[in-house]
Amino acid sequence: MPMAQRRTRDVAARVALMVGVLTVGVGCTAAAHPSATPENPMTTLPVPADIPPFPLPDAIPVVPLPDAVPRVDMPGEVPRVEMPSTVPRVDLPAEIPAVQLPAEIPPIVFP
Numbered sequence: 505m506p507m508a509q510r511r512t513r514d515v516a517a518r519v520a521l522m523v524g525v526l527t528v529g530v531g532c533t534a535a536a537h538p539s540a541t542p543e544n545p546m547t548t549l550p551v552p553a554d555i556p557p558f559p560l561p562d563a564i565p566v567v568p569l570p571d572a573v574p575r576v577d578m579p580g581e582v583p584r585v586e587m588p589s590t591v592p593r594v595d596l597p598a599e600i601p602a603v604q605l606p607a608e609i610p611p612i613v614f615p
Contacts, residue, residue, distance in 0.1 A: 550609050 549612065551612060
């Protein structure tokens with residue numbers, strides 16, 4: 505066996521051995537039963553009261569699709585629009601007022 509092939513085989517064996525040792529040593533094995541539920545089911549994000557509940561998939565009406573894509577005729581030449589000579593100046597307020605934030609956002613518990 506040529507020297508280069510033997511060296512490549514030895515290096516590959518050493519790398520595979522080191523990866524195995526690191527995987528076992530660090531504990532990077534796959535979990536037997538990963539939990540899909542969060543450990544802490546609480547969040548602090550507020551839900552606005554004016555948002556209606558999201559409809560279930562069977563409550564969404566079916567939207568009919570057209571049989572064919574309509575044909576749109578584009579003009580041969582795009583007309584030019586004259587730009588104004590001066591752009592009006594927009595003044596920003598000198599000071600932006602502070603917005604009062606709530607002291608505490610109540611937690612939302614998901615069932």
